Amino acid sequence: MAVPERRDQRPPRPQRKFFHRRKFCRFCTDSALIIDYKSPDVLRDFVTERGKIMPRRITGNCAKHQRELTTAIKRSRSIALMPFAVTEG
Numbered sequence: 001m002a003v004p005e006r007r008d009q010r011p012p013r014p015q016r017k018f019f020h021r022r023k024f025c026r027f028c029t030d031s032a033l034i035i036d037y038k039s040p041d042v043l044r045d046f047v048t049e050r051g052k053i054m055p056r057r058i059t060g061n062c063a064k065h066q067r068e069l070t071t072a073i074k075r076s077r078s079i080a081l082m083p084f085a086v087t088e089g
Helices: 040-046 063-078
Strands: none
Touching: 040 063
């Protein structure tokens, strides 16, 4: 039994190759940049607008520096240098 061919099928599109840009750890490449809970300006780059810590796969940090960054953000939040969450409005 033959299956009837559908007339509404689209012709196949050419496949585009997706280019992944290599991510790098900002703290490994720049030795002058340090992770410190007392500098919220540096830590703010690794937090979303809503106050969540960005994951490693997005920031590109290595595991060692991501752990240090997480503890620094949490310490900075606990002494009120950084907010836990952003208020609406």
